[in-house]
Amino acid sequence: MTPYTDLAREKGILTWDALKSYIAALPYGRTSNPKDALSVLQDGRGTCSGKHAYLACYALENAIPHVRLMVSLFKMSAESTPKIADVLTHFHLDYIPEAHCYLLENNVPGDYTRPGKFFNDFEKRILETHELDPEKAAEQKTALHKAYMKKWLSEMFLPYSFEEIWRIREACIASL
Incomplete structure (x- = not known):
């Protein structure tokens, strides 16, 4: 299962650099479920913890080293x-x-x-x-x-x- 990668692809985001840019451009704000990093892309906003947790989970799923x-x-x-x-x-x-x-x-x-x-x-x-x-x-x-x-x-x-x-x-x- 690759829920972070799948959700990014649904949004048309296909690369690590594109995802970082997309996440940075999302409005700052608490999500509907702060304990679930997926809610950042689902809600279209996030705090520092949610946005960076999403990125870190995506990096883990895609074996992006040293993140x-x-x-x-x-x-x-x-x-x-x-x-x-x-x-x-x-x-x-x-x-x-x-x-x-x-x-x-x-x-x-x-x-x-x-x-x-x-x-x-x-x-x-x-x-x-x-x-x-x-x-x-x-x-x-x-x-x-x-x-x-x-x-x-x-x-x-x-x-x-x-x-x-x-x-x-x-x-x-x-x-x-």
Whole structure:
């Protein structure tokens, strides 16, 4: 079975490079089923985790070598992401840890989240990086992100519970 390849072919996408371009051009947005990477092409949109999980699954199906799905936790600040400035200011935060997925292809980062989105936009603010299983990307990314946020909260002595800081993070994402 090759569901990722079959779905791409149904859309008229026949090459790896064409698929990467197609995925990057899809609108940014959560899919109807974030745990199923197939929903990216089915819904015609995706987040960084869904888009890159789809690409990584396609690469596995087609034995495209040296493609790895990665997630980095980084400092998302008003400087790096101006649209979240009001939220951070309101909660007296300089930054909030955010998780971002991308591919490493032959050890070169490739970010297909949206056109013009590049790994080097956040590379200097990375806190830690992990490899993900493409079939479990959504769950693994969320678990790593939440674990990091809990550790960060305890180290920073912030006046927020985990639930509150996660809601603040969601408000930042909504402002994008």
